[in-house]
Amino acid sequence: xxxxxxxxxxxxxxxxxxxxxxxxxxxxxxxxxxxxxxxxxxxxxxxxxxxxxxxxxxxxxxxxxxxxxxxxxxxxxxxxxxxxxxxxxxxxxxxxxxxxxxxxxxxxxxxxxxxxxxxxxxxxxx
Numbered sequence: 001x002x003x004x005x006x007x008x009x010x011x012x013x014x015x016x017x018x019x020x021x022x023x024x025x026x027x028x029x030x031x032x033x034x035x036x037x038x039x040x041x042x043x044x045x046x047x048x049x050x051x052x053x054x055x056x057x058x059x060x061x062x063x064x065x066x067x068x069x070x071x072x073x074x075x076x077x078x079x080x081x082x083x084x085x086x087x088x089x090x091x092x093x094x095x096x097x098x099x100x101x102x103x104x105x106x107x108x109x110x111x112x113x114x115x116x117x118x119x120x121x122x123x124x125x126x
Contacts, residue, residue, distance in 0.1 A: 008075040013045050013094045016074060020095065021122040023068045024050055027061050030102075035117040046095040046120065049110050051102050055085030058099045062088045065097065 011019075017034055024032050030051035038045045052058035062082060069076050069092070077091040086104050090097040098110050 009073045011072075011074055016092070017046055017048075017095060017120065018123060019068070019072070019074075020048065020065060020092075020097065023065055024061060027057075027064050028053075029061055029099075032122060033111060034120040034122055035111065035114045036120050037114050037117040040114065040116050044091075044094060044096045047110065047114050047117070048095060048097040049105065050097065050099045051105050052085075052099055054101070058085040058088050058101065061099050062090060065090060 021032060021034070030053065031049075033049045035047045035049075036045065037047050041047065050061065052061055059082060062079065066076065066079070075093060077093055079088065079090050081088045086101050087108065088099040090099070098105075100108070100110075
């Protein structure tokens with residue numbers, strides 16, 4: 001009997017997180033923070049918070065991630081906020097990425113919301 005092939009590559013959350021950190025680093029993302037919210041957040045394991053220099057930079061960061069996910073055949077569930085670029089949210093199921101303009105990042109304080117979570121060290125070239 002023929003088995004149905006899986007649509008997306010299976011990848012460990014830590015490995016996916018490292019790839020995303022590298023992709024963000026490639027496009028000069030600012031102040032990238034990853035928080036392990038396992039057991040705290042019912043919908044995700046990792047929350048990433050990133051700052052951008054402007055709307056186009058934020059959109060470029062999101063575009064780069066989506067392009068690389070497609071190349072690597074890694075699933076993503078959706079995106080919100082791309083048009084305005086003030087706060088772009090990417091849902092990768094086990095990882096949620098928030099790309100903010102600096103002032104919005106301070107205002108919404110997502111890091112404070114998940115302060116019970118543990119910060120995850122990211123290995124990037126910078």
